[in-house]
Structures are given as structure tokens and as C-alpha cells.
Amino acid sequence: MLRARQWLYLALEVQKGGAWATFLNHFLMVLVVANVVAVVVESEHAIYEAYAPFFEWFEVCSVAIFTLEYVLRAWICVESEHIAFQHPMRGRIRYLLSPMALVDLVAVLPFYLSLFFGLVDLRVLRSLRLLRLLKLTRYSHSLALLLAVLRQEADNLISALFILCMLVLLSATGIYLVEGHIQPDKFGSIPRALWWSAVTVATVGYGDVVPVTLVGKVFSGTIIITGIAIAALPAAILASGMINELKRRRESFRFELVRAMENGKLDFGGLRYLEKMRVKIGISRADARLVFEEVKQETRLQTYTNCPHCAQPLVIKHPPGHIHVRPAKR
Amino acid sequence: MLRARQWLYLALEVQKGGAWATFLNHFLMVLVVANVVAVVVESEHAIYEAYAPFFEWFEVCSVAIFTLEYVLRAWICVESEHIAFQHPMRGRIRYLLSPMALVDLVAVLPFYLSLFFGLVDLRVLRSLRLLRLLKLTRYSHSLALLLAVLRQEADNLISALFILCMLVLLSATGIYLVEGHIQPDKFGSIPRALWWSAVTVATVGYGDVVPVTLVGKVFSGTIIITGIAIAALPAAILASGMINELKRRRESFRFELVRAMENGKLDFGGLRYLEKMRVKIGISRADARLVFEEVKQETRLQTYTNCPHCAQPLVIKHPPGHIHVRPAKR
């Protein structure tokens, strides 16, 4: 029983444990994708009509499997390394409140809700199943990286979007003042003008609403050009966020590496451990190699540092980039 | 009286001072947002007709409150830490000329102007109230960061937009030469062609004006592709500006940290102070932690050093990345 739980934990959470574990995870991924496809396809009314029973049956099965998965994950979470999750009672509750668990819950909840009080709009309900896509985030490292960056930079991004909204609002007001009386149905009020300004500032430009007067064109021309600068803010924020995040990860990998080389040399176990850290920290092989090169360069020095005249060791112990000199005991 | 002024200063400018202060600030923020919503909504003529008295009343109230706020801020500014603002007379004048104070002024001035000589167009006047949005910039750190970056890079951004305008101008000229005689109403002169080229270079592409001849299409095709490279300049400028700004802030936080650790260890007060600095300088917790890690690494060395001449232990105290030598207590 316990061994089963352990195996399941490794299989589901660490995605280790041989062919069966791999199969299990792939099966779950395929199932999620299949669900999404089903949602998309069955929204086409004719198709749904034709295969309604199949879709119902598929939905029931998936919900059953996802529920089972949800329960199992709640059962095995106590195997986690995190002390927080190890307590049979409190640990499980903590797990159930963790983001991934909530995602799993959201993936099945709507179905049960609709069972108990079926007065939800079916189409809305079905569409909610798209949220099952979120379950995939568990399986990709780079996806996790991007989401980490997005979370890191959330404040800045929101501020950038706030600035964008201010620009949209101001340009809507401007066009409303300039062309409100010419195209009253499109620019007759700020709320109506907002549609045009949002579409324009975001450089989507459907062309269903376009200024016609000279003044209007000059005004929106300036808005368009300046809009380029403002619309570039998110890219800038994400770029700097990405770079910082990777830098931070390289640094923490460097710390791991330095610690692992304390004794000057790396045995096979140490390398295995480092590789695991690399994947867990999530930096590319190339970067890891670069860090490794540098640290090796530094530590290689320790062996050369005897004074050849009095042959006394000049032990160098330093974090990258720093140095100091200690004479040997006399 | 003085205590009240002090409390008000902390509440309004530092946003400290318990529940009432928080309430006060939130109330002001909500009021600003409500004003903006009002401006947007009442621009819809029908709605304005229906609730004109309410809108008038709301406007009067808000102006009253904002005026009061303006006066109060002018009254309390002498409590500031900046020596520049502490003089009762000159300090207040200096404050009134500071950007934030001018924003507050702009938020109420139009109303009074319209009272004295009411010949301003009402719609323009009302729209001006949107500028009250600027009052919100006082409350967000990341917004301040973005504005700082935009100010930093203003020159480069203007140059980039200048280059963009040159491209717009040249492409307008080109299309005017190529298709001027085919679509005289749209490309018949450079000014007319400018509308198309601005919309195209900014990749908005309404589609209300489109080249039709083969030559025209080839020409604007090349413009479109090269335009991508030019339109990418602002993003590049802002990205590098963002990265530099954050680097600068990390550095100055590092200086703070090193100074705070002069005596080798950090007490609780020091940590509180550092946290305050972190928020004030405006870098993320993750970055702060990284800087902290590094500085700790460096200072960890202090115990290992000896003077090379008399082999007595030395204590290293150094700014990040550098080293100098001081004797240990005997």
C-alpha cells in the first residue's frame, strides 16, 4: 500500500518511475488534449447533434478519470519532500489549496455543479472545460519559466496596461471631440469611440471605424505613431524580466556548483545531482556549461598557489571574483 | 494642530498611519476613478440628459474635495524630509511647482476657469477632467518605475519616433510618386499619402487606403517589411532602458546593504530599514534576495585573512567586488 503510494507519487508528481509512469503521464496529457478538441468540435452544432451520445459518454469518462486523478494526488501528496505537505491531515489540506490542486478541481467541478443544480447554461458549462488545458502546465519546464516571468513582472505589466488604457481613453476622448459630430454613431460619445481607439492603439486596425476628416486623421496619426512607443512597454518589461530571471537561476546554479565543489573535485554522484539541479532550476545546458567552465577555472587555481621560494601554500578561498591570501601555519 | 499636520503628512504623502490613513487614500483613489467613469459615461448624450443634475452635483463635490486636498497638501508639505520643502514660505512655493502638485492643480483648475469666464466649450472642459487620472500615479511603485524609464529614455524614444516619421514621410512620397495619378484622391499629394503610410508603417492597416498597381504593391511591400525593423526600435530602447534602470537600482540597494553590514552582522532594525529601502528603491524581493546572498558570500571571507608580513589575521571589509585589509582586535 505504502509502496504503491510512493510509486504513484514518483510517477505523477516527479514523473519518474519507468515505462508505466511515462505511459500514465502521457495518457493524462492526451486525455486533456482530447477533451479540449472535444469542446471545440462539439461547439459546432451539427456535429454535436450527430454524435451527442458519444460526446456525453466521453465527458463522463474524462470527468471520472480526472476525479480519480484528483483524489489520488490528494492521497499521495504526503510523500512530498516539502515538509508542509507531509502531515496526513494539515498537509493534505495545504495541498488541496495549492494552485495545481485548484486547477485540477476547476477541471471537474463544473460537471458536478451542473448535476446538482442543472440550471447552468450548457454552452457556458461545456466551454469551462477548456480550463482543463491548465493541467498541461504541470508537464513543461519552459512553460513554467514563462509563467514565472509573467508572475514576477505582473505588477509592471499591469502598470504598462494601465498606461495603455490611459492612452486609449485619451485618444478616444480626442477623436470624440474632433469627429463626434461627423460620425455620431461611431464617435458620438467616448464609450463608442473607445472601440476605435483600442483597436487602433493595439495596431489591430480592423478598419470598420476610421476617421474621415483631416483633423481626425492628423490626430489619430499622431496617436498611432506615439502608440508604437507605448505598446512596446510590455515587450521591454518581459525582456528585462526574462533576463533577470535567467540571471537569478544561473546564479543559484552557480551557488549549487560551488557548494558541490567545496572539496575541489566532482565525483559522479555530484554530477548527477548537479544535472538534476540544472533541470529543476531550469537553465539551458549551454548556460550550465558556461557557469561550469568559469567555476572550474576559478577552482583550478587552488592547486597552483604555493610560493615556490618558501613553498608555502597560498590558499585561495573565494566566491567567484574575489580572492585573499593566507600564509600557511608556521 | 501640528500633530494633525504631521499625521496628515504621513497619511497623504507616506501613506502610513493606520486604518484611517488607508481609508483616506483609498477614498481619494476611488473618487478619481469615479470621476473618470463619470466623464466617460456622461459623454453619452442621452445618459447625460437623464441624470444632468446628479452629474453636476457630483462634479461640484469632487472639485470641492480635490481643492481641499490640494490646499491640505500645500499646508503639510513642510513636514517633508526634503530640506527643500521645509521652509514655510519658499518650501511651499517649491512644492506647488513640483510635478505632483501641478497635476493636482490641473485636476481642479478647468472648473474654476469655466466659472469665471464660462466661454469654454463644455465638452472640452469636461474631457479635461480625465487628466485627474494622473493623480493615481502617486499610488503605484511600478508605475513610477515605468515612468522613470520613459523619462530616462525620452531622448532616444524621440529620436526613434523621428526615424519612424522619416520612414513615414519617405514612403508617403514614394507612394505619391508611384500611385498619385491612379488614386489621386488618396495618393494625389504627399499630405494625403501620409495617412496611408502612417497607418501602414505602424502596422495598423485599416485597409481604407490600399495600393492597387503592381509597382505600388511592390513598393509598399518593401516598406512594410523594412518597417518591421524600424518599428522595433522603441521596444529595443525601452528594453535596454528598463534593464539599465533595474541594474542601477540593484546597485544602489547593494550599496545600502553593504553600508548596513559594515559591522559584519545585521540586527532586526537593520533588516527593517533595508526592507524600507528595497520598497523605496523599488526592486523585486527576488532581486533583493540575490544581492543579499552575494554580499553574504563575500563577507563570509572576513575570518580567513592574515597580513603577509607578520602573518597576523586581518579582517576584510570591502564594497562588492573589492577588497582591503584591516587588523583584527588583539
Added chain:
Amino acid sequence: MLRARQWLYLALEVQKGGAWATFLNHFLMVLVVANVVAVVVESEHAIYEAYAPFFEWFEVCSVAIFTLEYVLRAWICVESEHIAFQHPMRGRIRYLLSPMALVDLVAVLPFYLSLFFGLVDLRVLRSLRLLRLLKLTRYSHSLALLLAVLRQEADNLISALFILCMLVLLSATGIYLVEGHIQPDKFGSIPRALWWSAVTVATVGYGDVVPVTLVGKVFSGTIIITGIAIAALPAAILASGMINELKRRRESFRFELVRAMENGKLDFGGLRYLEKMRVKIGISRADARLVFEEVKQETRLQTYTNCPHCAQPLVIKHPPGHIHVRPAKR
């Protein structure tokens, strides 16, 4: 015979070897471009009709030449410096499986396939010749750099596109729920709505499908604004990838430089070698000069050091940023 093979290897793979080699490479490049032009032009039916025999003849010649090139490259690959390719049998097989060789194969294969079983659609077949463009990648360093970055960041880019697709899917679902009943032909089902949402999120905005209801416009307005942030992810990923890649290259050039200066000074041969490395590593002259400056600065120190125990001069020899100590010759 062997000398010919050697010359051919230098000419074709290293692009060295005097006027004839240059001519050979330029001829091949021109031929590729001519082929692409031919594909594009002859797709215009009228033109193809007029000059069919010429196009056929040109195609046959080019295929002949490319085949010859393919065979020759397979013949000469054993001259390579890479030990992997030097074995007459295994080496050649390895080469034939290398990306560049496969590109060369793809450039000619379709022709032969169509000869043997001619039941391929001619238009598809002809279009496949466009892939010959890939042969050009062999001749540009910066192109190789960009492709390296794209490969490096492939995972992150795919994740970013995955996030984009999720946004597209969700917005399609949203618009389908909101306006499905108003424009059933356009938003009547998620698959149909997908077209609109893809065009919108990518800010292409053809304008052939546009929301008309207020709710629809509000919804897609929010999607458009938030879309800007998500659509900025690839730019951020590529920017950070580019910066890291260049940093890595500068580092490895620095290693080369330090190694070349082991003996403290650089002779002419060393400089020639470094220049070759610079081009091969692919960093700009300006960067190389900067690295050179720094390393020189560091090595300038070598004259100043003494052993702290016996005060005899030491020579510092260190990898960039680090230091270790070796006695001067007596």
C-alpha cells in the same frame, strides 16, 4: 586527385582558395536565387505557357548541377577537420545525415521522385524547389547566429506560442458565447470563431470579421489589450536568448584570447589566429576590441607582484577575473 579533393574542400566548405573558389561559391548562390525566382515567376500561368521549354531546361540543368554538388560534397567531406567525418565509409555516412547534407538532398530529391512515379501534383512539386533557399544558410554567419538563437530558445518559443494559442482559444470561446447567436455564420461555433481570434490576437485585424454588439466589443477590447502583453513574449524570449548567446560567444572568445596571451605578448600569427576565431565564433569587431582591452588591462598588472613571504617578484597568470601566482625565472 587528392590535391583536387583538398582544394575542393577548401573552396566549397571553408570558402577559401582564391578567385576560382569565390567564383564557384558565388555561382552556386546565384543559381539558388535564380531557381527561386524561376519558381515564383513560372507560377504565373501565362508566363509559364510562354516559356515552358526554357523553364524545363533550366530546371534540368540546375538539378544536374545540384546533384553534382551533392555528390562532390559527399566525396570531399573526409577532408574535414572533424574526426567524425574523416573515415571514408562511416564518416561519409555521418556527413550525409548532417543537416546541411539533408538540405542539399531535399533540394534535388523531389525532381527524381517525380521522374520515377510522376503522379505528384506538378505545382506542389515545383513549389518544393523553394526549399533550395535553405542552401543559402551555408554562406552567412549572422544568419547562422539567428538560427542558433532560434534553436536555443525553441522550447521557450513553443511554450510562448502555446500560451498564445490558449489565449486564442479562450477568446474564440468567449466571442462564441457572446456573439454566437448574433453572427452565427462567423461566431456560431468555436472553430469558426477561431479565425477571428487568431487574426485579432496577432494584431493582424483584417476586419472581415468584427464583433458588433456592445458586450462583444467590450470583451474583444479586453482581449486586444491583454493580447499585447502575451504577444510580446516571443520578442522577450528572443531578446534574452540573443543577449545570452552573444555573452557566451564573447566569453569563449575571451578564453581563446587569454590562452593566446599565455606568454604575455601577442605575435602576428597569434593575431591572425584570433581574427579567424573571432569570425568563426561570430562576434562583432567592436566586442572583440572590448574584450581585448579588458584582458590587456588585467595582464598589465603582471609586473607588480611579489611573494608575500620572501618578497620576490611573482608573475600573475590568470583567467579573466581571477588570479594565481607563479615565480619569475631566477
Added chain:
Amino acid sequence: MLRARQWLYLALEVQKGGAWATFLNHFLMVLVVANVVAVVVESEHAIYEAYAPFFEWFEVCSVAIFTLEYVLRAWICVESEHIAFQHPMRGRIRYLLSPMALVDLVAVLPFYLSLFFGLVDLRVLRSLRLLRLLKLTRYSHSLALLLAVLRQEADNLISALFILCMLVLLSATGIYLVEGHIQPDKFGSIPRALWWSAVTVATVGYGDVVPVTLVGKVFSGTIIITGIAIAALPAAILASGMINELKRRRESFRFELVRAMENGKLDFGGLRYLEKMRVKIGISRADARLVFEEVKQETRLQTYTNCPHCAQPLVIKHPPGHIHVRPAKR
């Protein structure tokens, strides 16, 4: 005579020399702008008709002035600090072949050409005057920075645009294969399809040409999404180029600073010199301050480095980040 030449050189090239020099430069800038405005305005036929004589007169005057400027600059160039330009004969020729001089030439040449053989199309001729805009690049530092970055990254940008063109070509071929028979007039051949694919990949999306079949929409949907990633390349290239360029400039400013502080302290003259360097190198005040801070931190150490037990100097001489220890003479 010589003094006049010297004054003119300072005024025109260094933009130094009191009110008259400033006036001179501003006058030239205004004149350039006025010329551009004239070109734009007179392209409106009606306006040109009305004021033809004025426009002619204005054109003649400007050409006269620009010619005078051109001659003067050629006359005074020998005052330059660059040894290359100081030789009365060869120096002047060298100057005349420098980019800025060629720009000045291009600004006036068309006029004279049209005089001698007047068979140039007048409209084309007039439009060429827009190139006088380039004369403005002489007056802005940040503009020079951007152009430097663009030049630096020219190769990479061209490669990026090449990749973009490949994508455009492939998508054009794809849509031609998929919808060629449905919309023969728009997708009937690759050349025709190119217009759509260029407009689409660049996310301009006029909407004058849109795929209609399901397959076509699926295909162009994938092109659009992947197009985002490719179209992000220029932004990435420019961002990394910008960052590197600024880093290089900071470094060279740092070298200047270290050299200026060799003797440990900075006198007023040194600061003036550094400020001049800062402007010339073109880095922001904030960056300069940061570099200054760091270097000060480093050099401040030199005073502390006596061993307090044997009171012997431990002279630290290092480029930023490096250190070594030398015992005092015994």
C-alpha cells in the same frame, strides 16, 4: 582669415562659440525643416499653383545657402582634430568623401542636375529634396546612437529580414497551392499571393485580400501565429545591440575615468574633461554617476592598505575587480 576659419569650424562642426554659433546652427536646422515642409505642402497641386513663384524663390535661396554651407564646410574641415582631414589637399578630398559631406552634396546636387539637363521628372526631383532631412542627423546625439546601433546590427537585421522574406515566400506559396483555384485573381500565382502574405506576416492586415476556405484559414492561421515569433527577431536584435552598445560606451567611459583618476584625486579641470567625454561618448548622466560611484569605491581603498602591525603599504593597483598585493621595499 584663419581666425574666421577657426571660429567657423567651432561654430559649424563642434557647435561651440557663443550666441552667433548657436543662431547659425538653429538657422540651418530651421531651414532644413522649412524645406521639408515646403516639399510636402507644394506636392498639393492646388497650393503649388497658387504660390508657385514663392516656392521657386524659396527653393533657389535654400539651394544657395546649402551650397555655401557645403563649400564652407569643405574649406574649414582642415581645422579638424582628425589628422586625416588636416592636409589642405588630401584632407579636403577625404572630407568630401565622408558620409556627412555626401549628405550635404545630395541635398543640393539634384537642383544643379536639373539645371544642366532639365529632363528629370520635376515631381521626382522635388521629392529628392526630402533627403535634406538627413542633414539633421548632425545635431542629435541620441539619433547618432540609434544609427550606430542600426549600423552595428545591420548584418543581423538583414538576416532577420531575409528569414522574414523566406516566411513570406513560403506562406505565399502555401496559400497559392491552397486557394489559388478559388480566388485566382488574388492567389492565382505566387507573385500575386506575395502581396497578401507580406501584409499578413507583417501583421498589417489591410483586409483587401483574405482567405475564404477552411483550409486556407487554418493555413494562414498557423502562419499568423508563427509569424509573431519571426517578426519579433528585429526587436530582439536591436535590443541586444542597444544593450551591448551602451555597455561598450560605459566601459570606455570607465577607462577614461580610471585614467583621469590615476593620481587618486580629480581636480575641476578633470571633471570638465570627463563631462565632455561623457557627452561625446554619449551615455546618460545616471550611468556616468553609477560608473563614477564604483570607481570611487575602488580607488578609495588605496589609502587604507597599510598593514597596521608592521605599518607597511599594501599597494593595491587594479582594474575594476582585480587585486594583487605587493610588500613595501625592505
